[in-house]
Amino acid sequence: MMRAHLQALAAALGALLREGEGYTLWLEAERTDFVRFNHGKVRQAGAVEQAYLDMRLIRGQRQATQQLSLSGGPDDMALLEAALPELRAALEQVQDDPFLLLNEQPQSSERIAQHALPPAENMVADILAAAEGHDLVGILASGQMSFGFANHLGQFNWQQGESWNFDWSLYSHGDKAVKRSQAGTAWDGAALRGAIDEAAGQLEWLKLPAKTLEPGEYRAYFTPSALGALLNMLNWGGVSEKEVRSKRSPLLKLAEGEVKLSPLVHLAEAGGEGLSPLFQREGFIRPERVELISGGEHRNSLIDPRSAREYGLQPNTGSMEFAEAMQLQAGDLPRDQALQALGTGVYLSNLWYLNFSDRSACRITGMTRFACFWVEDGKIVAPLGVMRFDDSLFSLLGEQLEALTAERELLVDAGSYGGRATQSKLLPGALVKSLRFSL
Structure with missing residues (x-):
């Protein structure tokens, strides 16, 4: 109708x-x-x-x-x-x-x-x-x-x-x-x-006494939800062509070839599989898929019509230059073996209060939140006391990335202010060799 x-x-x-x-x-x-x-x-x-x-x-x-x-x-x-x-x-x-x-x-x-x-x-x-x-x-x-x-x-x-x-x-x-x-x-x-x-x-x-860790570096497993909190930060200009051209992108060093991520990292804007429409407000049709990072190397940024006009490019996204249907390719670690692969370290279910501590280095700080645990020999032994982490995505998704899970989860923005949100992410879990906790 x-x-x-x-x-x-x-x-x-x-x-x-x-x-x-x-x-x-x-x-x-x-x-x-x-x-x-x-x-x-x-x-x-x-x-x-x-x-x-x-x-x-x-x-x-x-x-x-x-x-x-x-x-x-x-x-x-x-x-x-x-x-x-x-x-x-x-x-x-x-x-x-x-x-x-x-x-x-x-x-x-x-x-x-x-x-x-x-x-x-x-x-x-x-x-x-x-x-x-x-x-x-x-x-x-x-x-x-x-x-x-x-x-x-x-x-x-x-x-x-x-x-x-x-x-x-x-x-x-x-x-x-x-x-x-x-x-x-x-x-x-x-x-x-x-x-x-x-x-x-x-x-x-969660009923057990909380484990308090000393500041330092620990092995860590990020659930898809926790990893999604980190990757959300890339929508703060990380995948934007305008921000790359203005030298403000947190992924600038990646875009300019100064750093590389792990070969396991294949990140895409998969509009054809998301909830947002493939058309946008200026009438352009968005591609079904835009490869952002392939094999750890920068491939494309998202270009809205205004940036396309300014820099003589073809638009490939809506007006905000952020990923509306982000996908990270799965790895080969079975999800039910994640704890065993972690061995001893931290299991992170949820993160919050994230912000850039050093934008140029893509360094992010934030706090652990709900259901984060200390793991020993592949078994959860205690809930983790509230901790602050401070580390770079160039490291976490680079040399420290050990594995991605074979299974992925669909995460959809639960926002409904003014209307239901359509932004989504399809992500695996991630096992890293080292995550730095500062407090």
Whole structure:
């Protein structure tokens, strides 16, 4: 329904344009069920249905944009008609944008995923059954998300699909908990039960006295979630062409060939397998896959249309130059052998408060969080006291990287401020020979 509605709005708007004017329309819509859990019970449930349209008017190198909230009904056209003179007036006040670049070769597309989720009630029933007897807290978000684009050149793009995201923790006592997240486009109640059972097993270790380590270097295993916290930092300009050209990228030394990572590192932006649309706000179609790092060497950066205009390149991403569907190639270490391979060291489930301590060296500092453990001879023996680490990704993903797990986990941003997030990562776990703890 919303697809046809956007097409009708685009056609009607096109008929109102004056000579020399153009437009783009960008639609984000969702129908989402939200369920909040606490103490293993449903505490709040609700549903959100919303659609927001960014209407941009263009004349030459000038642009002005207004966001509209759509109902999906006939009144929406009146909103566009009211916004049009306001945008025309705004164009008289703004200057030419020298870096404005719009797709002028129409490429229409449609991708409608066939995955069908069960009703939210069924998903909730699976969660409650798996969480019985545990203090589970979390938020389930599930439903359909749609994205659309149209412009005055007749281009029309549409993507629609269903997905779910369950961000949850099992609480133990005090500040002790096991935090996990699961997501996907198909519901798997058995996998959810397995994850909750595994987390429940870790609760027993959290009851033991915490192990306090002296500052120093230790062998470490990062779960996909912990590794994801580190790789999130690369979206702070690390994969951006603009930041590389401006000499501000934390991966600048890698991009310029001054350093190399481990041959095990193959990092890509896999837009064709993510939740975000392959088209973007300026009408360009993103590649299905962009190799960022191959065999430890820099291959490409992400280039938005503005950088493409400034540096004479072809755009390959949206407007923010960050990875929306990051993938790290799996290794050959079976996940169930990770502790044995670690031997003696730290098992890191979750990290937080991350920041750059030395951006030029890609050095990151942060804190251990939920369910981090001290391991001896391949067995967890104690929870780890809160520690601060400070180390470089050039080292952790370079000479110190020993292995990556054969299995990967899909991690989806649980954010819902203004709308459900679509940023995702598909990551293995990582075993490193040395991680430096400073406090």
